[in-house]
Amino acid sequence: xxxxxxxxxxxxxxxxxxxxxxxxxxxxxxxxxxxxxxxxxxxxxxxxxxxxxxxxxxxxxxxxxxxxxxxxxxxxxxxxxxxxxxxxxxxxxxxxxxxxxxxxxxxxxxxxxxxxxxxxxxxxxxxxxxxxxxxxxxxxxxxxxxxxxxxxxxxxxxxxxxxxxxxxxxxxxxxxxxxxxxxxxxxxxxxxxxxxxxxxxxxxxxxxxxxxxxxxxxxxxxxxxxxxxxxxxxxxxxxxxxxxxxxxxxxxxxxxxxxxxxxxxxxxxxxxxxxxxxxxxxxxxxxxxxxxxxxxxxxxxxxxxxxxxxxxxxxxxxxxxxxxxxxxxxxxxxxxxxxxxxxxxxxxxxxxxxxxxxxxxxxxxxxxxxxxxxxxxxxxxxxxxxxxxxxxxxxxxx
Numbered sequence: 127x128x129x130x131x132x133x134x135x136x137x138x139x140x141x142x143x144x145x146x147x148x149x150x151x152x153x154x155x156x157x158x159x160x161x162x163x164x165x166x167x168x169x170x171x172x173x174x175x176x177x178x179x180x181x182x183x184x185x186x187x188x189x190x191x192x193x194x195x196x197x198x199x200x201x202x203x204x205x206x207x208x209x210x211x212x213x214x215x216x217x218x219x220x221x222x223x224x225x226x227x228x229x230x231x232x233x234x235x236x237x238x239x240x241x242x243x244x245x246x247x248x249x250x251x252x253x254x255x256x257x258x259x260x261x262x263x264x265x266x267x268x269x270x271x272x273x274x275x276x277x278x279x280x281x282x283x284x285x286x287x288x289x290x291x292x293x294x295x296x297x298x299x300x301x302x303x304x305x306x307x308x309x310x311x312x313x314x315x316x317x318x319x320x321x322x323x324x325x326x327x328x329x330x331x332x333x334x335x336x337x338x339x340x341x342x343x344x345x346x347x348x349x350x351x352x353x354x355x356x357x358x359x360x361x362x363x364x365x366x367x368x369x370x371x372x373x374x375x376x377x378x379x380x381x382x383x384x385x386x387x388x389x390x391x392x393x394x395x396x397x398x399x400x401x402x403x404x405x406x407x408x409x410x411x412x413x414x415x416x417x418x419x420x421x422x423x424x425x426x427x428x429x430x431x432x433x434x435x436x437x438x439x440x441x442x443x444x445x446x447x448x449x450x451x452x453x454x455x456x457x458x459x460x461x462x463x464x465x466x467x468x469x470x471x472x473x474x475x476x477x478x479x480x481x482x483x484x485x486x487x488x489x490x491x492x493x494x495x496x497x498x499x500x501x502x503x504x505x506x507x508x509x510x511x512x513x514x515x516x517x518x519x520x521x522x523x524x
Contacts, residue, residue: 148423149184156181156418162323169323169478172296175411176319179418183215219416222311225304227413228297229381234406235297235508236361236385237398239476243502245356246349250468250499252452254506257472258514259448260292264441265518271433280430283307286518288434291318292441293511294325294473300417301378302515306522312420313431317438319417322475328439329446329470329482336450337466341457342490344465346499357390368513374523375516382512446470449503471500474507 159177163170221227244250268288272279280288287307290299291314299318303311321328334342361383369376388398420426453469467487471479483500 145185146424148427150423151427152180152184152421152423155421156184159320168326171410172319172414173323175414176316176418179215179415180316180421181418182415183419183422215416215419218412219419221409221412222300222315222416223304223308225301225377227409228301228304229377230405230409231297231413232378232381232512233385234401234409235476236382236387237389237401238406239382239386239389239505239508240357240501241360241386241505242352242357243349243498244505245352245360247499247502249456250502251506251509252456253449253469253472253503254474254508254510255472256452257445257449257469257503257507258293258510260441260443260445260473261289261511261514261518262292263444264292264437265289267440268433268437271437277429277433280433281307283522284310286522287314288437289441290314290511290515290518291321291434291438292445293507293514294318294322294442294445294475294479295508295511296322296417297413298378298474298511298515300413302519305519310430310434312417313426313434314438315417316421316426317435319414321438321442322478325442325473325475325478326482326485328442329479330486332443332446333450333467333470333482333486336447337454339490341454341466342487343494344457344462345491345494346463346465346468346496349498349502354390354392358387361386361390364509368509368516372513372516372520374519375512378512378515379509382508442473445473449473449507453503465494465496465499468496468500468503472503472507472510474504474511476504476508477501479507480504 156177159173159180162168163173163177265285265288268280268285269282270279271277271285284307287299287303287305287310290302293299296315296319300311300315303314307314365380365383368379385398385401388394388401449469449472450466451469452472453464453466456469457464457466465487467483471483473479480497480500484495484497487494487496
């Protein structure tokens with residue numbers, strides 16, 4: 127064999143021959159996300175592994191979508207197949223499909239969360255509920271999308287899975303999509319996590335448009351100190367009440383409150399530390415890479431995916447609007463004691479949304495310290511999105 131023939135064969139066997147224009151588009155999108163994660167520091171712990179997973183699956187699409195891998199994963203008997211034929215990403219992805227990863231992430235989030243600000247100001251629970259507005263707006267849009275000419279639209283089950291993007295909670299979006307619309311899990315997960323990372327870009331213009339300069343300058347009173355007994359009782363009481371009312375919420379909310387109890391009990395420091403650090407980091411890597419790897423160009427770039435991304439953005443916008451407008455109402459009721467900026471933190475992206483409220487507040491009043499006030503609706507949003515997911519699951523799971 128001549129050198130020329132060898133080089134030609136090498137090129138034909140390379141990944142370049144298997145790439146479509148869709149793969150190239152997704153590769154450039156992954157580069158953009160890597161730039162945002164590394165250069166702009168937009169939630170790099172989430173965005174970097176997602177972007178790299180997206181890059182990996184598009185430079186070698188067979189990693190996730192080889193027919194043998196799909197058959198093996200679905201549990202079908204394939205002659206001569208072994209467990210390692212499924213590929214490392216497919217094996218890890220089973221943690222996403224089975225909802226193990228979302229539940230473990232909630233355990234870690236619970237261990238990292240201080241519900242003190244919520245307990246100190248229980249009315250912030252209302253802000254967390256108001257900021258779920260985008261979920262229901264998105265559901266209506268997705269459900270009636272079939273009215274668009276030449277578009278088949280989404281089923282009610284798919285609409286419910288898409289709508290949860292508005293909760294700004296990636297694990298919840300994955301959990302609900304895996305139950306109601308597993309065929310849409312990839313675009314829903316990528317949209318949810320991408321928008322979570324882009325909250326510092328999405329929310330500030332909306333917050334500014336809906337509030338006056340005087341409202342943004344409001345300085346809120348210091349929160350009361352919450353006792354240890356309150357913090358221990360809270361996760362137990364919330365679990366009992368919510369799970370009895372909505373049993374379908376038990377996997378997410380139960381793990382969230384277990385993690386918080388590990389933190390607040392004072393007798394399981396090692397377990398709490400593991401959940402907050404080692405476990406959280408491991409699951410974040412595996413979840414991020416495999417979620418990104420669902421964005422293979424040939425299956426990802428279609429009209430339905432674009433529709434999901436657009437509806438997800440609308441959901442985020444309306445969730446922010448719902449939180450801010452309800453905070454404005456509370457400001458009127460309390461005669462100027464609530465800064466409406468904290469309403470945007472009602473989405474459940476902890477602590478990103480609370481940090482955005484803090485940053486925007488300090489722009490207009492350098493003496494403002496809104497972070498702890500914003501953490502109240504922020505952690506309430508975590509509970510709110512989990513409850514919304516439980517409600518949708520109870521309603522639409524057949």
